[in-house]
Amino acid sequence: MIDPRLLRDDPDATAAALARRGVDRAAIEHLRELDARRRQMIAQLDEARAEQAEASKAIGRAGAEERPALIEAAQQYKERVAALEEERDRVVADHEAAFARIPNLPHPDAPDGQEGEGTVVRTFGTPPELDDPKDHVELLEAADALDLARAAKVSGARFAYLKGEGALLEFALVRYAVDVAMRHGHVPVIPPVLVREEAMYGTGFLPTDEQQLFRTRDDELYLVGTSEVPLAGLHMEELLDPDQLPLRYVGYSPCFRREAGAHGKDTRGILRVHQFEKVELFSFVHPDESSDEHERILAIEEEVFGALEIHAQVVDIPVGDLGASAARKFDIEAWLPGQQAYREVTSCSNTTDYQSRRLRTRMRVEQGPNLLVHTLNGTALAVQRAIIALVEQHQRSDGTVAVPSALQPYLGREVLFA
């Protein structure tokens, strides 16, 4: 949710910023009208309530003989307040619904453009030289580290079994990534992965991404698509002391995505599956510090992949491809020899106060009004995609995979699939 006051105080600049994300002027005007009506209704209702309270208090002070007449006279206030409350509720609901669908204001430095038009900021690592690269499915299945056929029988398309060294690879990568994050001050967390609607709404996945979410039938809970959701919710409805900030976490959890609308896309292997595991970075920071924190999180991501000796590029995502809650986003795209393409392996977003406004996570300010904190999230390591990049880039002609030295202590071996 954006700040309604911004629209009130500086409508032109706000409209211009939102126009970059495709929100048109008519929608802006509609929001302004709803905001004005809402405030008018609140003022009217407050006034009516003040009158009613005054009348009621007079009854309390009055003697027994005067009361019946006063009570009768007070009846009218009750009806008027009730009518105004009803109208206020309607206006507030309209206001909420309209604002909930407005995406976050883009960061001034975020580039214009649509999906696929991002700016490559830099590349790192050395591109592998491979004569006849196999893709991850060939490599992993040959080593019995991946079983897609049986997963399809048990769970359907876009599910997988990681077995043997495939399963060990996950344990090693996760622990490795968590260690890197912890070195940078992030506290490890295993969060709940079933959450209430409120948490989904608060993080901006509802109402805009509903078709991406798995929902439980009997309990009105959602399976999270990322641990960003429960991590963001960790401090909902809290007023934090400034000296508690920044709060930095690293979560490990499975992630569930319906991938509706992605039919026929990335159907091979484990690049795009309904269930995967991810190590996620999350920070709550003072609003002045979110841009710096964003760079910090991106640096951790680069460290994770850099030390795995994976060649990749950092992309500044254009405003047309941002999620609803993000003001700016950087992806790391690793080179996948099996596809001869750079594909997204991490993503980090600065969601400024968009999530904290809905989740009501604030910080105390000595002088002046308390502030909403800024929240940021980033992928330390998405297990399945990291496995793909790792085995495809470090494969050797005999189908074995060289383990980068940073991972060897975690895996307990120098070569996989031997």
Place this chain on the structure above:
RNA sequence: GGAGGGUUGGCCGAGCGGACGAAGGCAGCGGUCUUGAAAACCGCCGGGCGCCUCGCGCGUCCCGUGGGUUCGAAUCCCACACCCUCCGCCA
């Protein structure tokens, strides 16, 4: 799954239809005292929204959440959530 108890401000804890945003205590902040500190004493000490003559003002809402009764609800009624105890089940 069954039975019972609970949810009040940063914390503890009173209040059980009218003067209650809520006693009292603790913590915190400011002051008096003191060479300094402690103690003692005095004062301050929640949040949201709205208004504006933008004043360290005014109004309104918030005692788990949402409804209801009433001129008036922290207090009465209903539903839900969460926590605790016991039984059952269970990694």
